Each structure stands twice: as C-alpha cells, then as structure tokens.
Amino acid sequence: MDTKEKLCITIAISRQMGSGGTYIGYLAAKELGFRYLDREILRQAANKLGIEPDMLERYDERSTSVIENIIQSFCFGTPEMPFLPPLGKPVYNKDLFALESKIMKEVADQCSAVIVGRGGFYILKDRPNTINIFVHAPLDYRIERIMKVQKITDKREAQKMIEESDHKRAKFIRDMVGIDRFDARNYHLCIDSSVVGFPACVEMITKIVNIKRSAQ
Numbered sequence: 472m473d474t475k476e477k478l479c480i481t482i483a484i485s486r487q488m489g490s491g492g493t494y495i496g497y498l499a500a501k502e503l504g505f506r507y508l509d510r511e512i513l514r515q516a517a518n519k520l521g522i523e524p525d526m527l528e529r530y531d532e533r534s535t536s537v538i539e540n541i542i543q544s545f546c547f548g549t550p551e552m553p554f555l556p557p558l559g560k561p562v563y564n565k566d567l568f569a570l571e572s573k574i575m576k577e578v579a580d581q582c583s584a585v586i587v588g589r590g591g592f593y594i595l596k597d598r599p600n601t602i603n604i605f606v607h608a609p610l611d612y613r614i615e616r617i618m619k620v621q622k623i624t625d626k627r628e629a630q631k632m633i634e635e636s637d638h639k640r641a642k643f644i645r646d647m648v649g650i651d652r653f654d655a656r657n658y659h660l661c662i663d664s665s666v667v668g669f670p671a672c673v674e675m676i677t678k679i680v681n682i683k684r685s686a687q
Contacts (some may be wrong), residue, residue, distance in 0.1 A: 480505075481579045481601045482590035482676060482681055483654040485652060488507060488636035489613025489629075491604030491664045491672075493587050498669065499676045500585035509587040515574050516567065561662040568584045568647050588640075592657055602679050606672065 482499060486492020493509060500507035554650055568664045578584050585657045586595075592603040608616075610633065644652040655661050660674050660679065 474674075476565075478583070478687075479579060479581070479680045480583045480680055481591075481595055481598065482585045482604060482680070483595050483601055484585060484587045484604045484606060485580045485658070486587070486606040487591050487608060487613060488633050488640075489617040490608040491616065492604075493662065493671055495606055495672045496587045498673045502677055502679055503583070506578065506582050506584040508575075508584055509586075512571050512574055512586070512589055516570050518575075519570060565609055565647065575677055578664060588642055590647055592652075593644070593650065596657075600683060602660070602677060602683065603651075603658040603677070605655070605661045606664050607661065608663055608665040 482496070482505070484492055484496040486496075497507055499505070523534050530581070546654075568590070571589050575589065575591055577585055578586070579598060580599070592605070595601040596603065610630070612680055614626060614629045617633060618626065619625060621629075623629045641652050644650060650657065660675065662675065664672055667675070
C-alpha cells in the first residue's frame with residue numbers, strides 16, 4: 472500500500488470559468504499519461520445513485536439546500552460507510568459532495584490522475600502526493616474566451632455567465648467546507664493563464680510532478 476501511494480500523484484485543479492483551467496488539466500493529463508476526471512466524477516456519482524448524469528448536472532458545483540425532484544427515496548452514508556437502504560429521504564447537497572469526495576479518494580488511491588473542480592484541492596489536501604493548482608485570469612480575458620468557445624455574441628451575456636459561475640463556485644466551497652476558494656494558501660501554485668499561456672501552464676504542472684517523482 473505504501474508503495475502504491477508513493478507512485479500515485481494527484482493534480483487537483485480549481486479554476487475560474489473562462490480561464491482555460493479545465494483544458495489545461497486535460498492537456499496536463501495527456502502529457503503526463505495521467506487519468507483525467509472532470510465530468511466522469513458526476514457520471515460515477517449518478518451511476519451509484521441509479522439516475523442519469525443529466526439529472527445531477529445543474530447541481531454540479533452548485534450550492535443548494537436540497538436536490539429536489541430528483542431522488543425521493545434514496546440516501547447513503549459518509550464516504551467511509553457502505554450504502555444504506557432507501558429511507559424515504561431526499562439527497563442533500565452535502566451528501567452528493569460526500570459521494571463525489573469518496574469517488575475522488577478512491578481514484579487517488581488507485582492511480583495518478585488530474586481531477587478538475589469539485590473541491591478536490593480540499594478533499595485531497597492531506598495527501599502528500601497531491602498538487603493543488605488554481606488557474607485564474609482577468610475578467611476581460613475570460614469574457615473574450617467564453618464568447619469565442621461558446622460562440623456567444625453578447626458580451627453582457629458572457630460576463631453574466633462568468634460572474635454567476637464565480638459566485639456559485641465560491642459559495643459551494645464555502646458552504647461545503649467553510650473556506651475561501653480564492654485564498655492562495657489553499658494551493659501550491661496559482662497561475663494567471665492570460666499571462667503564462669496554456670503550454671507554459673502545462674509545462675509548470677509537469678515540472679512540479681517531476682519534482683514530486685524525483686523526491687520519492
């Protein structure tokens with residue numbers, strides 16, 4: 472077990488919408504030969520709940536009081552506990568967070584991976600082979616990129632999307648674990664992708680991984 476843990480490195484990427492953090496994570500995983508997890512975490516959670524992933528999509532990294540009208544007769548325990556029989560209760564957002572946390576920990580135990588979002592920087596923070604990255608960029612840069620990638624012609628629409636995403640993701644982390652996701656102390660490396668560029672971002676991440684590997 473000790474040998475496996477030394478060999479498995481996890482890169483937990485947090486990102487601002489429009490910063491390119493998700494794509495940077497994908498490129499880093501491809502470069503390093505790591506497993507890449509983003510929407511797959513949601514798919515696995517939906518599979519364990521016995522529902523379609525699309526039904527959980529709008530609650531992903533969103534802080535709500537209750538996931539309503541999705542599951543009315545299913546509940547499960549903490550990440551360390553087995554599934555429990557249905558008790559006629561709805562699934563609360565913290566339960567979904569606990570399930571996704573369990574999935575991330577299982578992956579981190581099994582293989583080297585890049586995990587994007589979902590509070591991975593906090594969930595895996597106590598593991599010595601986890602590297603926490605925060606990718607950010609100025610608002611104007613993110614607006615321009617979102618307009619290009621999502622083919623949005625209205626600048627105000629793109630800005631609204633970004634501002635809502637920033638607010639909801641920050642609230643999600645604050646509600647789930649009680650910390651500020653924008654606090655640089657949560658991360659080993661914070662990168663302004665608009666200044667550095669995607670290839671250099673990937674290069675920095677791979678260099679940190681190589682440093683970790685050489686120290687083992």
